[in-house]
Amino acid sequence: IGSVKSNLGHLEYAAGLTGLVKATLALSRRKLPPTIHVEEPNPHIEVPDSPFYVNDRLRDWPEGPGPRRAAISSFGVGGTNAHVILEEAPRAEVERPEVDRPAHLLALSARTPAALEALVRVWLAHLGGPNPADLRDLCHTANVGRRHHAHRVAVVARYRDQLADKLQIFVLSPDRSALRGSLVFVGSPREGGPDLDAAFRLEGAVSRLALEARARVLAWCRGEAVDRVRSSLAGAGGSPPGPEAWVDLLAVVADLYALGADVDWRAVDAGLVRRRVVLPTYRFEREHCWLDAPAGAAGPAPRPVLSDAPAATVSRASSRPRSAAPVVPEPANGTASAGEVRAFLARAVSAALELPVERIDERQPLVEMGMDSVTAMKLLAQLEERTGASLPPTFFFDHPTIVSLADALVRDYRFGPAPSSAGAAVVDVPAPQPVRAPAEARHEEPAGRGRGEPIAVIGMSGRFPGASNLDQFWSNVAGGVDLVREVPRERWDVDRYFDADPEAVGRTYGRWGAFVDRIDEFDALFFRISDREAKFMDPQQRLLLEVVWEALESAGYAGDALARSRTGVFVGASYNHLLDQVAREGGRLMDAHSALGNQNAILANRISYFLDLQGPCLSVDTLCSSSLVALHLAVRSLRDGECDRRSSAASTCTCRRRTTRR
Secondary structure, three states: OOOOHHHHOOOHHHHHHHHHHHHHHHHHHOEEOOOOOOOOOOOOOOOOOOOOOOOOOOEEOOOOOOOOEEEEEEEOOOOOEEEEEEEOOOOOOOOOOOOOOOOEEEEEEEOOHHHHHHHHHHHHHHHOOOOOOOHHHHHHHHHHOOOOOOEEEEEEEOOHHHHHHHHHHHHHOOOHHHOHHHOEEEEOOOOOOOOHHHHHHHHHHHHOOOHHHHHHHHHHEEOHHHHHOHHHHOOOOOOOOOHHHHHHHHHHHHHHHHOOOEEOHHHHOOOOOOOOOOOOOOOOOOEEOOOOOOOOOOOOOOOOOOOOOOHHHHOOOOOOOOOOOOOOOOOOOOOOOHHHHHHHHHHHHHHHHOOOHHHOOOOOOHHHHOOOHHHHHHHHHHHHHHHOOOOOOOHHHHOOOHHHHHHHHHHHOOOOOOOOOOOOOOOOOOOOOOOOOOOOOOOOOOOOOOOOOOOOOOOOOOOEOOEOOHHHHHHHHHOOOOOOEEOOOOOOOHHHHEOOOOOOOOOEOOOEEOOOOOOOEEOOHHHOOOHHHHHOOOHHHHHHHHHHHHHHHHHOOOOOOOOOOOEEEEEEOOOOOHHHHHHHOOOOOOOHHHHHOOOHHHHHHHHHHHHOOOOOEEEEOOHHHHHHHHHHHHHHHHHOOOOOEEEEEEOOOOOOOHHHOO
16 A cells, blocks of 8 residues: 655645556556655554555565556545556567668657757667667657657667767767768758758769669658659669668658658558657747736745746746847838848737747748737738738638748738838737638547456656656655655745644645646747747646647657547646736736636646547546546546547646645
């Protein structure tokens, strides 16, 4: 018998799922973690004459006549209780040759160069750790189970150590554009489109491919980079099949991928036995994202920006220093150049999304920067004032980036100076999420399911006190670490409200707890959320978005793999606290963002909307048993055929002091 509360305290509505995570990790590692603070057993708990005992040290979990099992219980104060039984997964035997290809291709990507380098570094640590997976499984899971972003690196390697060596070359190279000769291919969005020099270089690489290999490239790859060498790919010639020819083929695919091509990674490994394995997850660029303390308010100041970068480029607080926007001169002849229009659009988008101008990527779709339908319509009104024309409502669908917008405005309209009544660009942005183009839903009838069919846990992630990932969490519980500490000042000034007398009115006699670090940080642009909206979101919503994404990557189903699928989302949650801070401002901060950003009813919907899921989604509140009740409902939904997959999550995050006051 054990309890995770001995390490972390009572996690309220996330307690049950935290116990399930602990039990799942214990099953996978075949270890029994200790329960701490039980040196002197409670005399009212009589277990000596039973088969049960409180485990007080880390032990091996011995194999028995049947599979290892664990039971998790969670009790809600309202009387809704839940009980879950876990069983270790059967060992899957994979029959395949020791070597089925002479080399393999790993593709990694991120939204920014800094995030890409951080991802490569964590991959290096993973490859150097204990018992990394087979190289072909590593590459397959990364290629198939991740979203592919604009900044990319692709590596061709014959064995794992060679992969690590080439990733190290990427990290240490000051000029990464010169790495292609060592089968390390790097690419980023370029002004003016694909790299023409790279296209000419590809012509030579393609000429060495056999006809069959060229056909594979055409079948696997799509995009502008492929179109530039399509005539060469359709030609004859090339070297005969063999190990080196396969390396040459992967090198062409890697180069095309780095130049922005879309690759059908499932087709690349078609017909081969591959396993999805646990890999490092995306490195979010978390930045300070928090409400300002009102002028003269008591209590500690907001925590400073958690980065070495200048505050103007990192802080998401509304009081951050603003970068000076470039002045766009009004055209003397009444029309503007494409460059002037791009500068105007960059300023307008910067103001609308509350992003510094230098953070605006002119080639990134506006929807990925957090532009929503309401903001788009307001910006469209500004463009109509400038052009004197009625623009179609689909204008931002037809021209999704600043570059394409500017080209269209200069080519098809007369973009003149602003009317005298024109003011600043859009600032106030309501809460609707980015608009998606209509898509036909793909509904597949679920296969028949028996009531006893096992439900598998295939991916997990989490943030816990003292642990930003599951490895750290397991290290803490296996090591018997007590993570309860004094309330950190960035949460509230505990000295102001502490009183040792439990009966003191308006005071608390507790000054300790277990706290998740860095709740004021969030990678808003990754989730296509504007700066203004993100800082009004309860930290629970932000944390859930990140951990659900990591869990999907852990399972190998991130990116568009689940889009428009019958995947359900079930979230256990109860209190939210950030709205109280907004309310104490007397409505000064109240708007659509703060309203939607602080309602637990939207927790599950945010996840299903971002991932474009079409299964059931709901938030569950049964207080302390919320997370396991959500899990129970998710399992029933699977067995009843309402969904084909499901994601269960729970969150608790105390941002205020009043929950502990008398």
